[in-house]
Amino acid sequence: xxxxxxxxxxxxxxxxxxxxxxxxxxxxxxxxxxxxxxxxxxxxxxxxxxxxxxxxxxxxxxxxxxxxxxxxxxxxxxxxxxxxxxxxxxxxxxxxxxxxxxxxxxxxxxxxxxxxxxxxxxxxxxxxxxxxxxxxxxxxxxxxxxxxxxxxxxxxxxxxxxxxxxxxxxxxxxxxxxxxxxxxxxxxxxxxxxxxxxxxxxxxxxxxxxxxxxxxxxxxxxxxxxxxxxxxxxxxxxxxxxxxxxxxxxxxxxxxxxxxxxxxxxxxxxxxxxxxxxxxxxxxxxxxxxxxxxxxxxxxxxxxxxxxxxxxxxxxxxxxxxxxxxxxxxxxxxxxxxxxxxxxxxxxxxxxxxxxxxxxxxxxxxxxxxxxxxxxxxxxxxxxxxxxxxxxxxxxxxxxxxxxxxxxxxxxxxxxxxxxxxxxxxxxxxxxxxxxxxxxxxxxxxxxxxxxxxxxxxxxxxxxxxxxxxxxxxxxxxxxxxxxxxxxxxxxxxxx
Amino acid sequence: xxxxxxxxxxxxxxxxxxxxxxxxxxxxxxxxxxxxxxxxxxxxxxxxxxxxxxxxxxxxxxxxxxxxxxxxxxxx
Amino acid sequence: xxxxxxxxxxxxxxxxxxxxxxxxxxxxxxxxxxxxxxxxxxxxxxxxxxxxxxxxxxxxxxxxxxxxxxxxxxxxxxxxxxxxxxxxxxxxxxxxxxxxxxxxxxxxxxxxxxxxxxxxxxxxxxxxxxxxxxxxxxxxxxxxxxxxxxxxxxxxxxxxxxxxxxxxxxxxxxxxxxxxxxxxxxxxxxxxxxxxxxxxxxxxxxxxxxxxxxxxxxxxxxxxxxxxxxxxxxxxxxxxxxxxxxxxxxxxxxxxxxxxxxxxxxxxxxxxxxxxxxxxxxxxxxxxxxxxxxxxxxxxxxxxxxxxxxxxxxxxxxx
Numbered sequence: 001x002x003x004x005x006x007x008x009x010x011x012x013x014x015x016x017x018x019x020x021x022x023x024x025x026x027x028x029x030x031x032x033x034x035x036x037x038x039x040x041x042x043x044x045x046x047x048x049x050x051x052x053x054x055x056x057x058x059x060x061x062x063x064x065x066x067x068x069x070x071x072x073x074x075x076x077x078x079x080x081x082x083x084x085x086x087x088x089x090x091x092x093x094x095x096x097x098x099x100x101x102x103x104x105x106x107x108x109x110x111x112x113x114x115x116x117x118x119x120x121x122x123x124x125x126x127x128x129x130x131x132x133x134x135x136x137x138x139x140x141x142x143x144x145x146x147x148x149x150x151x152x153x154x155x156x157x158x159x160x161x162x163x164x165x166x167x168x169x170x171x172x173x174x175x176x177x178x179x180x181x182x183x184x185x186x187x188x189x190x191x192x193x194x195x196x197x198x199x200x201x202x203x204x205x206x207x208x209x210x211x212x213x214x215x216x217x218x219x220x221x222x223x224x225x226x227x228x229x230x231x232x233x234x235x236x237x238x239x240x241x242x243x244x245x246x247x248x249x250x251x252x253x254x255x256x257x258x259x260x261x262x263x264x265x266x267x268x269x270x271x272x273x274x275x276x277x278x279x280x281x282x283x284x285x286x287x288x289x290x291x292x293x294x295x296x297x298x299x300x301x302x303x304x305x306x307x308x309x310x311x312x313x314x315x316x317x318x319x320x321x322x323x324x325x326x327x328x329x330x331x332x333x334x335x336x337x338x339x340x341x342x343x344x345x346x347x348x349x350x351x352x353x354x355x356x357x358x359x360x361x362x363x364x365x366x367x368x369x370x371x372x373x374x375x376x377x378x379x380x381x382x383x384x385x386x387x388x389x390x391x392x393x394x395x396x397x398x399x400x401x402x403x404x405x406x407x408x409x410x411x412x413x414x415x416x417x418x419x420x421x422x423x424x425x426x427x428x429x430x431x432x433x434x435x436x437x438x439x440x441x442x443x444x445x446x447x448x449x450x451x452x453x454x455x456x457x458x459x460x461x462x463x464x465x466x467x468x469x470x471x472x473x474x475x476x477x478x479x480x481x482x483x484x485x486x487x488x489x490x491x492x493x494x495x496x
Numbered sequence: 497x498x499x500x501x502x503x504x505x506x507x508x509x510x511x512x513x514x515x516x517x518x519x520x521x522x523x524x525x526x527x528x529x530x531x532x533x534x535x536x537x538x539x540x541x542x543x544x545x546x547x548x549x550x551x552x553x554x555x556x557x558x559x560x561x562x563x564x565x566x567x568x569x570x571x572x
Numbered sequence: 573x574x575x576x577x578x579x580x581x582x583x584x585x586x587x588x589x590x591x592x593x594x595x596x597x598x599x600x601x602x603x604x605x606x607x608x609x610x611x612x613x614x615x616x617x618x619x620x621x622x623x624x625x626x627x628x629x630x631x632x633x634x635x636x637x638x639x640x641x642x643x644x645x646x647x648x649x650x651x652x653x654x655x656x657x658x659x660x661x662x663x664x665x666x667x668x669x670x671x672x673x674x675x676x677x678x679x680x681x682x683x684x685x686x687x688x689x690x691x692x693x694x695x696x697x698x699x700x701x702x703x704x705x706x707x708x709x710x711x712x713x714x715x716x717x718x719x720x721x722x723x724x725x726x727x728x729x730x731x732x733x734x735x736x737x738x739x740x741x742x743x744x745x746x747x748x749x750x751x752x753x754x755x756x757x758x759x760x761x762x763x764x765x766x767x768x769x770x771x772x773x774x775x776x777x778x779x780x781x782x783x784x785x786x787x788x789x790x791x792x793x794x795x796x797x798x799x800x801x802x803x804x805x806x807x808x809x810x811x812x813x814x815x816x817x818x819x820x821x822x823x824x825x826x827x828x829x830x831x832x833x834x835x836x837x838x839x840x841x842x843x844x845x846x847x848x849x850x851x852x853x854x855x856x857x858x859x860x861x862x863x864x865x866x867x868x869x870x871x872x873x874x875x876x877x878x879x880x881x882x883x884x885x886x887x888x889x890x891x
Contacts, residue, residue: 006704133548178578212748212837268526283527288547291531300535317531353528426610428722466585470592477593478718483698483709484608485660485719 001042003242004195028173036150047114054094058124059145061090062131066138087132094124103334116155127163136164144171153246157493159257159277169252184249191241196480197436199235202227203489205423217417218409225392236493260444267348282324291320332496336399503536517557543568596714606669607696611659616673627678629654633686634662639842640794643741646856651867656742664694664774675785682863683782687793694770752832752840757797764806790818795830797840828854
């Protein structure tokens with residue numbers, strides 16, 4: 001079972017909807033919870049124990065934290081100290097499970113990880129931290145915590161949500177609204193469009209280039225790398241469309257994970273638009289705590305004494321930034337490529353931060369406007385290189401192969417070889433991929449301008465509306481990259 | 497309050513910091529700016545801001561910030 | 573009231589969709605005996621581009637086949653001409669279609685069929701982990717044959733020579749190395765892993781087709797720990813004995829001397845360039861010794877082959 005399969009959107013999802021709707025309002029949450037665990041069972045079987053264990057740990061930690069805070073037996077520093085110990089225990093346990101399944105392979109022990117463990121573990125931590133910080137109250141109902149950690153649409157690939165955002169809606173058992181149902185399925189169609197028309201279509205050429213880059217000229221490798229960036233965006237954001245659409249059907253508003261990333265102004269802006277919920281999680285639970293930690297503040301003060309505020313203001317954020325990107329890299333998996341990927345963005349965003357003011361001054365002196373065409377263009381080109389080189393190392397089988405690809409692009413680019421290269425996809429596929437990508441980009445431009453296409457269509461006459469969605473479905477059916485001659489590709493981010 | 501507005505203006509020059517109620521939501525303050533702001537506030541008002549306080553509700557407007565400062569002062 | 577109105581809308585929408593899909597299915601319906609029509613058409617275009625009656629040996633099969641046998645090398649070493657008609661994940665129904673077309677312009681003496689495709693779904697049934705997709709493909713031709721749209725405009729984009737730009741006569745050159753370290757995999761046994769009924773049927777059809785065109789059919793299994801086993805070897809042996817067809821299993825031929833640390837591109841699935849050279853040399857010798865093939869190397873009519881060899885450029889077939 002996976003979200004891009006029709007079995008999910010045409011059998012599993014409707015079945016859950018039907019049972020949900022038929023159940024009395026009071027028990028609807030139990031239909032959802034049952035669906036979550038059936039979904040999990042279908043993929044990971046017995047490893048469901050892990051999910052259950054994490055849920056129990058999270059629930060108990062929350063309850064104990066809540067009890068200690070409310071009972072009022074200890075106060076002040078003693079209370080904080082006690083709460084810290086409880087929180088640390090909870091986090092160590094759920095994080096420990098993640099480490100066992102994901103990182104023991106460093107020592108040669110490879111275990112098959114339960115599906116979505118990287119995602120729900122982050123949610124366990126965010127819940128426990130939020131209870132610790134008193135931004136939410138410890139949940140008394142076990143079912144609510146379990147629902148929050150296992151909602152089936154977001155189980156495999158996120159988005160990483162917060163308890164305060166979704167738990168209430170999950171538990172409330174509101175009936176399915178017709179409008180939500182329609183919009184939800186429309187969003188699922190859009191997701192399938194991205195996945196089946198673009199991502200799966202260019203997947204073979206991406207695989208070919210990355211698996212045997214030695215036989216390709218630099219220019220062909222560059223095309224392969226760009227295609228991977230596109231594939232990843234289409235796949236991941238397409239999956240998010242299916243996930244968020246599914247959530248909407250049940251009246252659960254899951255957080256968006258993408259916001260037109262290719263229109264970002266800088267690398268840090270890119271990360272506020274790409275895998276948003278991971279970035280937000282790292283900001284709240286790594287970046288702020290580290291930069292406000294006492295030792296870090298102390299270092300900041302020392303630096304201020306020596307070099308003054310203009311230097312010291314970068315100290316705490318930079319230290320925190322290092323940990324954010326270290327976590328980001330490692331979260332993706334135990335591999336040098338991921339570590340490199342994290343550190344790569346650390347360096348780039350660090351440079352962006354310290355160069356921001358000098359660059360603005362320079363532009364002022366040169367009388368260039370921030371919003372002028374030349375600046376925008378340069379910024380776009382810079383970001384294009386940053387993102388694509390980053391994704392290249394992210395996808396490369398090993399770090400040395402990543403550098404090998406970079407080397408080939410720099411030393412033997414050989415543009416003319418491109419026209420003789422065959423990527424294993426025919427001309428029709430290339431044309432179709434380009435056209436569909438252009439469609440997605442147009443939609444992104446409209447979204448960037450704040451125009452909602454779904455709303456626009458919904459306000460049309462019935463014939464126009466239906467015509468549009470029929471056309472969209474037929475596009476997928478006829479032009480989709482499935483069946484003879486194609487292989488349906490497993491979701492990339494489900495592996496993290 | 498005057499002091500707070502001064503600090504805000506320094507961090508986000510050219511913005512209407514006095515009346516804006518979407519400092520976070522509209523990305524006027526990014527995470528770097530928030531940290532600079534926090535360290536300035538800690539020094540100016542002799543408070544300690546914990547990570548738990550770093551939520552949009554506390555940082556979206558000058559008024560909300562002022563509330564937070566007052567509350568932390570009392571607690572401290 | 574509102575609920576029932578919405579209900580009618582939903583039903584109406586699905587009914588409409590069903591009618592449209594059924595209608596399109598009429599348009600997309602076609603000969604069910606071909607599975608991957610685009611690969612078949614590509615291969616047909618390639619073969620049709622070869623000069624008539626110049627090819628003596630045809631290789632058929634899936635990617636195992638086109639990664640292993642290099643016609644240009646066989647030409648260089650032994651002088652006979654051949655062509656690899658293998659396509660990715662080829663099914664026997666497509667093998668039949670490609671062969672049928674090939675016999676129209678070529679009169680090969682030998683047809684070599686690589687055996688990995690005997691264990692694929694031989695007919696045009698959809699194999700998909702998505703059971704809804706599988707169901708739809710079975711009952712609505714528009715799902716099964718949707719990729720036929722590529723042929724609707726009469727093929728306005730040129731096909732053929734699709735894999736690499738260079739003309740390797742169907743061979744696909746791959747240089748990457750991922751070693752196989754699983755050890756011995758051909759463990760002697762008497763058990764046979766039988767083919768599906770479909771496969772037997774298509775094998776008979778292919779054999780008959782070859783006989784009709786005076787070509788000798790022979791089977792070959794290329795070295796592949798991932799795909800081959802003694803059980804499979806036994807099943808093929810049984811069939812060739814019954815039908816009096818030649819069979820060579822390179823997995824058991826020590827003279828091929830595959831070094832699994834260097835000769836496979838993906839950990840024992842396909843051979844890479846180095847492994848292909850060994851397999852090609854062995855098969856070239858075998859074919860040359862066992863069938864009356866001609867040496868075309870000094871023949872001015874086959875200058876095009878000489879040009880092909882010298883044009884292989886960067887990917888030189890010599891080390």
